[in-house]
Amino acid sequence: MSNLSTSKWTKYRLLRKSEELRAYLPETEWLKESTFWRMLNKYEQVIIKPTGSYGGHGVIRFKKLNASEYELQNGAKKKIFRDQEQVNAFLKKKSGKNYIVQQRIPxxxxxxxxxxxxxxxxxxxxxxxxxxxxxxxxxxxxxxxxxxxxxxxxxxxxxxxxxxxxxxxxxxxxxxxxxxxxxxxxxxxxxxxxxxxxxxxxxxxxxxxxxxxxxxxxxxxxxxxxxxxxxxxxxxxxxxxxxx
Incomplete structure (x- = not known):
């Protein structure tokens, strides 16, 4: 049996090595404040999720509503953050816990x-x-x-x-x-x-x-x-x- 990790992140990186398959992959990064904000500003909606989970557990959507408001959706529940500091406080709880941030596909x-x-x-x-x-x-x-x-x-x-x-x-x-x-x-x-x-x-x-x-x-x-x-x-x- 292979010792290679079966995490979402590892499989994503292997697929990205194919120039042909790269076009079918949503942009994905390891979750950090810098990668989160770069991708949210680029796509206006992103998904964050644990790289080792299955069955939809821990999948959260962030949506940029305007210059200072952001909507989090977890399951069917939604929450509004009024500024970037509130979002960063939320992200800090996820840092170091093997989360990735991903372009949200429409x-x-x-x-x-x-x-x-x-x-x-x-x-x-x-x-x-x-x-x-x-x-x-x-x-x-x-x-x-x-x-x-x-x-x-x-x-x-x-x-x-x-x-x-x-x-x-x-x-x-x-x-x-x-x-x-x-x-x-x-x-x-x-x-x-x-x-x-x-x-x-x-x-x-x-x-x-x-x-x-x-x-x-x-x-x-x-x-x-x-x-x-x-x-x-x-x-x-x-x-x-x-x-x-």
Whole structure:
């Protein structure tokens, strides 16, 4: 088994080494006051999250409202900071606790709720990576995280999400082909550093104009999410691959 860290930060840095994949990665930095303010001023919205957590835990959004007001959203709760000093006091509590700050992607939405995508990429020993299934996770009302348990969101097919989003006028076949291509290239880039991994759950997204993004890669993805789809054959295919 590899000794290389499986943290979000380590996997992000490995993916960034690929010039081709760099275009699909949201800008990400280790959380410090300087990186936080540079990115918030650049993007007006950022996400901060612990680099070792899963399931949406600890994910916080900061939004710049005007020159002196900032909004924090944690789960469905929101809080207003009236100046930079208040924000810096909050950030100080996070410093040294392995947090990253990331450009916030304007995710495509279904009925006003953001969704992202879980793309399963698997392989047999000594064989190429394959996309074995994908689904869309739609955030619960009022939430920014798409984790189903945390936000009381729902799982739908990717095709359903696209048909009910602002991307419905785009060719879904082209969007899905691009999604698969980026997922496979991500697995191919990470695979040599984690040779023990045979299954990856890659969290990806489309933004409001149909651009593909890589959010993060999970090596122990929850397969049971796929049982929530009407088409159970996708779960069976993933599970059979997983067992082998």
């Amino acid at each position: 995710l495509a939405t279904v009925n006003g709720r953001p969704f992202d995508l879980r793309v399963m990429v698997q392989r047999h020993p000594h064989s190429k990576w394959q996309v074995t299934g994908k689904l869309a996770k739609v955030a619960g009302r009022g939430f920014i995280v798409t984790n189903i348990r945390m936000s009381s969101g729902k799982v739908v097919s990717v095709e359903h999400a696209l048909r009910h989003s602002q991307l419905k006028s785009m060719r879904s076949g082209d969007l899905l082909a691009q999604l698969d291509k980026v997922a496979l290239k991500s697995a191919a880039k990470l695979g040599p550093s984690y040779r023990w991994v045979k299954t990856m759950g890659i969290d990806m997204a489309f933004d409001k104009v149909g651009r593909v993004w890589i959010i993060e890669v999970n090596y122990l993805p929850m397969l049971e999410l796929f049982l929530k789809l009407k088409d159970k054959s996708i779960f069976r295919r993933i599970k059979s691959f997983h067992k082998k």
